[in-house]
Amino acid sequence: MAELLAPVFVVVFAILMIVFVALGWRKGARPTAVRDIEAFLSLPTTVGQAVETGKRLHISLGSGAVGEVNTAAAFAGLTVLEQISAAAAVSDKPPIVTTADGTAMLLAQDTLRQVYQQQNALNRYDTASARVAGLSPMSFGAALTTTLSDESVAGTVLIGSATEEVVLLTEAAQRAHTTTLAASDNPATQALLYVTADSALVGEDLFAGGAYISRLPMHVASLHAQDVMRLLVGAAIILGVVASTVTR
C-alpha cells in the first residue's frame, strides 16, 4: 500500500496539471489570477534599469549542481533565465550567467544561444556569457563579489540552490548599489536572503518564475496543481494525526 502512494501522487499531480491547462485553454476562460509576489513585480524594473543604463544583468543559478538534489532549483533558474534574458539581450552589454556547476553552465549557454537565435542576433552571443564562477560554494560566492564591479552589473537575479555564500553576493551588491532578487531551495538560505537581499522569494515561490514572468500556461497550471496537492497533503497530515491519536 505504502509503495503505491508515490506513483499515485505523481500521477494525480500530472493529471491535475493537464486538467488546469485544459481549463485555461477552453473558450471564454478568464485569465488566471495569481497572488502578487513583490520580488517578481520589481523584476521588470531591474531588467529595464540594466537595459537603459547600458549595464549588464547578472543572473546566477547558484552553487547547486544539475543531476543532484538541487536539479529542480537549477531548472527553475534556467526558466527565469530564458524569460528575462530575452528582454535583457537587447542591452549594449548582454546578461551574464554564473554557476558553480559545469552541467548548469552548459545548459545556461544553450538557453542563451537559443534566446539570441530567436532574436536573429546569434552574432552577439558570447559563450563566456555563461560561466563557472567557482567550483565550490565558497569560491563561487567569493568570485561573485568581484563579478558585480568588474562586469558593470546593474542588478542580480539569483534563482537556484545556494547556501550561506549568498551573503557574500548580497553584501557586494549592497556596496555596488545594485538590486538583488534572490531565491533558494534551502530554508536556512531563504532566511539569510530575507535579511540581506532587496527582494527575496520565500518557500516554493522559487519555482513560480515562469508563471509570473511570462504567464506560461503549463507553469500557471502547475501552480494551481501545487495548491490542490498542498491541500490534499495537509488534509492527509491532519487525518493521520487524528487517526494516530484516536487509535493510541
Add this chain to the structure above:
Amino acid sequence: MKLRASTIIAISIGLVTLLGYFMPDLRLIRVQFIAWAGMLAAVAVIIGMFNLLGVHGKKIGDGTPGWPYSIVLALTLLTVLTLPALGYLGPFVPFFKDWGFGPANVGSTFVFQYVQTAIGTSLSGLIVVFLIIAGYRLTRRPMKPMLIAFLMAATISLLGLIPLPAGLPDVGLHTLGNWLAQVPAVAGARGILLGIALGVVATGLRVLLAADRPYGE
C-alpha cells in the same frame, strides 16, 4: 507542439528513470542511466574548469579591471592540478619520494588543510559580520508585519542564547527562545519544505511533459 529527437530521448529516459523507482524490473536500467549521468557530470566539471580558465584568460588578455587576480587564479588552479602528479617524480627527485599519489598526497593535503580550509573559515567569519550589518540595515526598512515578526523572533532567540550574568533573574527568555526554535520555527520550516517538495515535483513533471526543455531543442 513540435517534438524533436532530443525531446523524445530526454522524456523517455526521464520516464524510465522515474518508473525505475516504482517498478523493480526497471531498477537496473535506472541505476545505469544515473551512472551515465554521473559520468557526464564529471566531464562537465572538467569543461567548467576550462571555462573558468578561458574566462580569466580573456580577462588577462583584455586587461579588464582585476586582471592580476585572474593571473593568481590561473596559477593556483594549475598548481593544484599539478600537485597530485608530483608523486611520480619520487624516483628521480628525493624531495617527492614520500609525496604520495592522487588527491590525498602531501601537497594536496597541505593546500586543502592550510589554504582552502583556512580561507573558507575566514569567509564564514566574514559572513557573520555581514549578517550583523544586514540585521542592522533591516531595521531601517519600512516596518511591515512580517518584518516585525522576523525581528522579534530573531531578537528573542538571540537573547535566549545569551548566558545570564550571575544574580540576574531568569524572566523566561531562554525557555521562550527554545520554544520559538523548536515549535514555530520547525513548523514553518516543514511548511516551506513541503512547498519546495511540491515545486520540485511540478518542475520535474513539466520537464517530463515537455513544457520545460532545459536540455535545448
